[in-house]
Amino acid sequence: TVEVESLKEKLLSQAQEVSRLRAELGGTDLEKHRDLLMVENERLRQEMRRCEAELQDLRATPAASPCPGCEHSQESAQLRDRLSQLQLEVAENKGMLSELNLEVQQKTDRLAEVELRLKDCLAEKAQEEERLSRRLRDSHETIASLRAQCPPVKYVIKTIEVESPKTKQALSESQARNQHLQEQVAMQRQVLKEMEQQLQSSHQLTMQLRAQIAMYESELERAHGQMLEEMQSLEEDKNRAIEEAFARAQVEMKAVHENLAGVRTNLLTLQPALRTLTNDYNGLKRQVRSFPLLLQEALRSVKAEIGQAIEEVNSNNQELLRKYRRELQLRKKCHNELVRLKGNIRVIARVRPITKEDGEGPEAANAVTFDPDDDSIIHLLHKGKPVSFELDKVFSPRASQQDVFQEVQALITSCIDGFNVCIFAYGQTGAGKTYTMEGSHENPGINQRALQLLFSEVQEKASDWEYSITVSAAEIYNEVLRDLLGKEPQEKLEIRLCPDGSGQLYVPGLTEFQVQSVDDINKVFEFGHTNRTTEFTNLNEHSSRSHALLIVTVRGVDCSTGLRTTGKLNLVDLAGSERVGKSGAEGSRLREAQHINKSLSALGDVIAALRSRQGHVPFRNSKLTYLLQDSLSGDSKTLMVVQVSPVEKNTSETLYSLKFAERVRSVELGPGPRRPELGSWSSQEHLEWEPACQTPQPSARAHSAPSSGTSSRPGSIRRKLQPSA
Numbered sequence: 001t002v003e004v005e006s007l008k009e010k011l012l013s014q015a016q017e018v019s020r021l022r023a024e025l026g027g028t029d030l031e032k033h034r035d036l037l038m039v040e041n042e043r044l045r046q047e048m049r050r051c052e053a054e055l056q057d058l059r060a061t062p063a064a065s066p067c068p069g070c071e072h073s074q075e076s077a078q079l080r081d082r083l084s085q086l087q088l089e090v091a092e093n094k095g096m097l098s099e100l101n102l103e104v105q106q107k108t109d110r111l112a113e114v115e116l117r118l119k120d121c122l123a124e125k126a127q128e129e130e131r132l133s134r135r136l137r138d139s140h141e142t143i144a145s146l147r148a149q150c151p152p153v154k155y156v157i158k159t160i161e162v163e164s165p166k167t168k169q170a171l172s173e174s175q176a177r178n179q180h181l182q183e184q185v186a187m188q189r190q191v192l193k194e195m196e197q198q199l200q201s202s203h204q205l206t207m208q209l210r211a212q213i214a215m216y217e218s219e220l221e222r223a224h225g226q227m228l229e230e231m232q233s234l235e236e237d238k239n240r241a242i243e244e245a246f247a248r249a250q251v252e253m254k255a256v257h258e259n260l261a262g263v264r265t266n267l268l269t270l271q272p273a274l275r276t277l278t279n280d281y282n283g284l285k286r287q288v289r290s291f292p293l294l295l296q297e298a299l300r301s302v303k304a305e306i307g308q309a310i311e312e313v314n315s316n317n318q319e320l321l322r323k324y325r326r327e328l329q330l331r332k333k334c335h336n337e338l339v340r341l342k343g344n345i346r347v348i349a350r351v352r353p354i355t356k357e358d359g360e361g362p363e364a365a366n367a368v369t370f371d372p373d374d375d376s377i378i379h380l381l382h383k384g385k386p387v388s389f390e391l392d393k394v395f396s397p398r399a400s401q402q403d404v405f406q407e408v409q410a411l412i413t414s415c416i417d418g419f420n421v422c423i424f425a426y427g428q429t430g431a432g433k434t435y436t437m438e439g440s441h442e443n444p445g446i447n448q449r450a451l452q453l454l455f456s457e458v459q460e461k462a463s464d465w466e467y468s469i470t471v472s473a474a475e476i477y478n479e480v481l482r483d484l485l486g487k488e489p490q491e492k493l494e495i496r497l498c499p500d501g502s503g504q505l506y507v508p509g510l511t512e513f514q515v516q517s518v519d520d521i522n523k524v525f526e527f528g529h530t531n532r533t534t535e536f537t538n539l540n541e542h543s544s545r546s547h548a549l550l551i552v553t554v555r556g557v558d559c560s561t562g563l564r565t566t567g568k569l570n571l572v573d574l575a576g577s578e579r580v581g582k583s584g585a586e587g588s589r590l591r592e593a594q595h596i597n598k599s600l601s602a603l604g605d606v607i608a609a610l611r612s613r614q615g616h617v618p619f620r621n622s623k624l625t626y627l628l629q630d631s632l633s634g635d636s637k638t639l640m641v642v643q644v645s646p647v648e649k650n651t652s653e654t655l656y657s658l659k660f661a662e663r664v665r666s667v668e669l670g671p672g673p674r675r676p677e678l679g680s681w682s683s684q685e686h687l688e689w690e691p692a693c694q695t696p697q698p699s700a701r702a703h704s705a706p707s708s709g710t711s712s713r714p715g716s717i718r719r720k721l722q723p724s725a
């Protein structure tokens with residue numbers, strides 16, 4: 001009944017839905033629009049009809065009122081216009097109307113369609129309704145019948161429902177077990193089948209084996225028969241062989257017996273030999289026992305012999321040592337002779353390289369050339385004129401510090417033998433004097449190398465001689481001597497005669513440092529340098545106007561004889577030799593120049609006087625010559641290194657320096673009373689020394705014939721290359 005009720009309700013709602021749809025369809029926009037247009041259309045038609053009627057009226061009365069310009073005609077015109085306008089509108093509306101009609105037609109078509117569908121829907125609904133009511137009825141009937149038979153069924157169903165799951169489970173389990181058992185049975189069957197097959201095959205195998213065994217047995221029997229036969233034949237062979245062997249053995253036995261007899265006789269003859277051997281052995285045994293005694297004796301005699309030999313060698317050594325010493329003396333003499341032969345005054349030139357400081361342009365052009373075949377010739381181009389000089393040696397700018405030192409080495413070692421040596425660096429400022437004497441830190445000059453050489457030479461002689469080396473450093477500026485190593489460098493020092501009456505000079509208060517190593521020297525040099533820099537603000541300028549002296553004294557004592565020697569090495573970096581124009585200089589500069597000029601001139605004068613062996617040598621004309629007096633006179637040795645600048649702008653000074661050099665070179669030092677043969681020099685020289693402030697020495701020019709030719713060095717037949725000054 002509930003179902004029936006709900007179906008009824010559904011039916012009702014569907015009927016409502018249908019009516020709603022219908023209302024919706026009727027009230028679409030298009031239909032409204034259509035209705036409106038129809039109304040409008042109707043209105044326009046009416047208006048048109050009215051207008052036509054009016055037009056009719058107006059046409060009926062045109063003649064009756066032909067009044068142009070009257071208000072009616074005007075109105076008529078207006079009306080006519082309106083009419084045409086309206087007609088246009090009508091035409092338009094007609095078009096629109098036909099369009100709308102078309103649309104209406106379509107709409108009505110659709111409407112019919114919709115109505116048709118609606119009808120279908122309704123029919124369906126009725127069918128459904130019917131079906132549902134039928135089902136409803138069936139249901140009612142079923143319900144009624146079920147109500148009649150409900151209780152027993154329910155019980156059965158219930159029990160079944162209770163039992164069936166258990167049974168089902170048991171059933172499925174037993175089915176599974178059954179399945180499993182069946183599978184096992186099948187498997188067992190399979191195994192059984194296989195075993196049967198195996199059994200069958202092993203049966204077959206047994207049969208085969210039995211057959212084979214039978215075969216083997218028959219064969220074995222046959223082989224046994226054969227073997228017996230063979231054994232018999234072998235037995236016969238054996239018997240035969242034994243007989244043969246026996247016969248042979250008997251023969252051999254006889255031969256062995258015979259041999260044995262021979263050996264016996266041999267043995268008898270060997271016995272005496274054995275006896276002599278035993279005797280020998282016993283003798284040797286005795287000898288071995290007495291051997292140590294013999295050995296001792298022999299050793300004693302050999303020792304005595306060796307001792308004697310050693311003594312002989314010792315005395316020989318002594319003799320050799322004596323000879324060696326004599327040879328050493330001889331060597332020293334030869335060395336001295338060599339130095340002497342080279343000349344007591346030697347002059348070398350060193351040309352420095354062109355440096356940045358020389359500037360550029362023609363002024364800095366090179367004006368110096370060399371002779372490739374003769375290293376004692378130097379050519380100078382001065383004011384376009386070539387001038388040549390010959391000196392003892394010329395070093396080109398390529399020469400190293402070591403090359404230069406090589407040249408002066410012999411002089412320095414002669415200092416150890418007690419000779420006094422002077423090495424001067426002469427030349428204009430900037431020509432390289434300080435470079436040659438002091439050098440740079442990395443490339444030291446003569447000063448340091450000389451001391452190093454002295455150290456190593458002294459060390460070599462250390463077994464026989466004891467030496468001490470001391471150094472002093474002094475400076476002469478404006479004719480004032482100062483100690484560069486002293487505590488008060490400003491103090492003026494005096495040069496005095498030794499009070500011992502030896503005629504030697506000494507400088508009281510001049511500091512002397514004992515040096516033993518290169519380190520010591522460096523310390524001394526540094527100390528001197530510091531003293532100088534603190535003293536003078538412009539050291540460069542100052543040092544170019546002063547003479548710097550390094551005085552090395554080598555004192556030696558011969559350990560065996562107690563003989564003493566003293567040699568002095570004076571290393572002098574002279575003041576710049578450039579001449580100052582009289583007009584240019586004034587005041588202190590002029591004074592400096594005068595002093596320099598004086599001392600350098602004095603040096604020249606002293607050399608000239610020595611050369612001419614005058615009784616009076618003006619050593620006292622300058623502090624420099626006075627200080628160096630004992631190192632310039634006697635058999636002292638002097639080396640002058642003339643420093644030369646190679647550039648064009650310095651040629652005047654270069655010319656001056658080289659002239660000075662060549663003049664000095666031709667002078668021989670000291671007519672020493674100890675060695676009278678030294679007092680001569682080359683007769684070919686024209687000694688042209690013209691001392692700047694001293695009286696000329698005419699005797700020098702007049703000097704002639706040499707007393708002996710030994711003093712001039714081999715190359716002293718000199719070409720006079722210098723143009724006459």
Ligand code: ADP
Binds near residue numbers: 352427430432434544
């Ligand atoms: P001086 O002492 O004569 O005034 P210096 O020794 O001071 O001259 O030399 C002037 C410059 O020329 C320095 O800079 C120096 O290093 C340089 N000089 C001199 N001689 C040489 C040389 N042989 N090789 C290289 N440079 C040199």
Ligand code: MG
Binds near residue numbers: 430433434435544573
């Ligand atoms: Mg200098």
